[in-house]
Amino acid sequence: MNDDDVLGPDEALPAPHESDPEESLDEVREAALRAGLEAYDLTDEDFAALEGESYLDTEEALPTLAIIGRPNVGKSTLVNRIIGKRLAVVEDRPGVTRDRVNYRAEWAGRDFNLLDTGGWEKNVTGIDLSVAQAAEAAIDLADAIVFVVDATVGATATDEQVVRLLRKADKPVVLAANKVDGPQGELEAAALWNLGLGEPYPVSALHGRGTGDLLDAAIAALPEEMPQVEVAENAPRRIALVGRPNVGKSSLLNQLAGEQRAVVHDLAGTTRDPVDEEVEIGGRPWTLVDTAGIRRRVHQTKGADFYASLRTQTAIERSEIALVLLDASVPLTEQDTRVISQVVDAGRAMVLVFNKWDLVGEDERFLLERSIERDLVQLTWAPRVNLSARTGWHTNRLLPAVDLALSSWDQRISTGRLNTFLGELVAEHPHPVRSGKQPKILFATQASTSPPRFVIFASGFLEPTYRRFIERRLREAFGFEGTPIQISVRVREKRKKR
Numbered sequence: 001m002n003d004d005d006v007l008g009p010d011e012a013l014p015a016p017h018e019s020d021p022e023e024s025l026d027e028v029r030e031a032a033l034r035a036g037l038e039a040y041d042l043t044d045e046d047f048a049a050l051e052g053e054s055y056l057d058t059e060e061a062l063p064t065l066a067i068i069g070r071p072n073v074g075k076s077t078l079v080n081r082i083i084g085k086r087l088a089v090v091e092d093r094p095g096v097t098r099d100r101v102n103y104r105a106e107w108a109g110r111d112f113n114l115l116d117t118g119g120w121e122k123n124v125t126g127i128d129l130s131v132a133q134a135a136e137a138a139i140d141l142a143d144a145i146v147f148v149v150d151a152t153v154g155a156t157a158t159d160e161q162v163v164r165l166l167r168k169a170d171k172p173v174v175l176a177a178n179k180v181d182g183p184q185g186e187l188e189a190a191a192l193w194n195l196g197l198g199e200p201y202p203v204s205a206l207h208g209r210g211t212g213d214l215l216d217a218a219i220a221a222l223p224e225e226m227p228q229v230e231v232a233e234n235a236p237r238r239i240a241l242v243g244r245p246n247v248g249k250s251s252l253l254n255q256l257a258g259e260q261r262a263v264v265h266d267l268a269g270t271t272r273d274p275v276d277e278e279v280e281i282g283g284r285p286w287t288l289v290d291t292a293g294i295r296r297r298v299h300q301t302k303g304a305d306f307y308a309s310l311r312t313q314t315a316i317e318r319s320e321i322a323l324v325l326l327d328a329s330v331p332l333t334e335q336d337t338r339v340i341s342q343v344v345d346a347g348r349a350m351v352l353v354f355n356k357w358d359l360v361g362e363d364e365r366f367l368l369e370r371s372i373e374r375d376l377v378q379l380t381w382a383p384r385v386n387l388s389a390r391t392g393w394h395t396n397r398l399l400p401a402v403d404l405a406l407s408s409w410d411q412r413i414s415t416g417r418l419n420t421f422l423g424e425l426v427a428e429h430p431h432p433v434r435s436g437k438q439p440k441i442l443f444a445t446q447a448s449t450s451p452p453r454f455v456i457f458a459s460g461f462l463e464p465t466y467r468r469f470i471e472r473r474l475r476e477a478f479g480f481e482g483t484p485i486q487i488s489v490r491v492r493e494k495r496k497k498r
Helices: 021-039 044-050 075-083 127-141 155-167 185-193 211-221 250-256 303-318 336-343 362-375 396-411 413-429 464-478
Strands: 065-068 102-107 110-116 144-150 173-178 200-202 238-242 275-279 284-288 321-327 351-357 382-387 441-448 453-458 486-492
Touching: 021 413, 044 441, 065 075, 065 127, 075 102, 075 110, 102 211, 127 155, 144 155, 144 211, 155 284, 173 185, 173 211, 185 200, 185 250, 200 211, 211 321, 238 250, 238 303, 238 336, 250 275, 250 284, 250 321, 250 351, 250 396, 275 441, 321 336, 321 396, 336 351, 351 396, 382 396, 413 441, 413 464, 464 486
Parallel strands: 065 110, 065 144, 144 173, 173 200, 238 284, 238 321, 321 351, 351 382, 453 486
Antiparallel strands: 102 110, 275 284, 441 453
């Protein structure tokens, strides 16, 4: 047998222990395949994955630096200067930024997330209120703040309003006096000491003048290490209620809580902030997060709605499972699929909840079922519950679906059993030959749970269609209902003989 061959299901192996033949056979197979890996060049990350120490393919949590300020002070120009690319839209008028929000940046060897707080406009409810809403949301999400002020104009009443928010939040603030192109501008910048935020750093975001000193100060303000969130063993599990506006998220929260906890109104977007509610369902405590409706595209939203969508994404990432509410009385929309994608991309367990099912006529339900199966063909693994949040009809079916999804999210497959499964799978359906070569699966391990992540070592590239085939068969064999599965393939070559 070659080192890069996968053991077939019928190949001879040493006799298993009589006490548990099936388990011992899996262990023997695992040991044989692991021994075969010794002929390949492996990295420290590979050995860590094999030992189940950590899943090193995931990105570590990075601190967030927010750029805030009133309109047209040069925030997006500064963002472009920091990231070294012209990604943020810049025009000489206020309220232009509505598209990209989060950027990954680096300075002096330190990686961090950069939050451009554009997207709000002055013609919604007045400039002062809009700025306050935007600044407050950005402050909540950030670990440190760069407050940008136009040095040529000086501190305005709106700037002073933001300063009050910064003092209340008690977060590190670096004051950037922008549009300083010479000695005269530095004198104007010095006047900003009166804001009471410490030393103003004179910069020209357009020309790059002084941005190095500003970034040094900003990096020093960021936390050295991101705090690890430790969840108590018996802490209530977190459920995020997500969906586009006006699908009944708050109504469902009230129904599950058994009382009026969230404001409900026919006007879309009543809920702006995520609201954590401790409720008891089925005799067990849960934490429900009622989130603001996610608009069609983030860059098309304005004012508080724009920042509500950011907070909703944060709520998804802080939860363990998301109930994605969909309006059964109308066809599936692009907004709905976008919300679903957010949950899947975040790696959270998921239950699809079709609300307002009572508004669908008996004759229409059959056609609706076929339409749902067609539109959500890639999500057959997600449990689905049809209910009415307004009347409480079938809400009792939610808890079993949630339990099923969370158990799948936490499920771990032993390494021996996983490799036995893959050995049988490859023997039955080998990877197609491409350019005269056929990649072999050498070894596989489940690197982590929540969500289930698998690392496959192979002698060559595995095509996306074959990876999806493996995922489909994993679900057929082990369930994983209600959770996304992440599969990482590491191509490794044989160690050269000396």
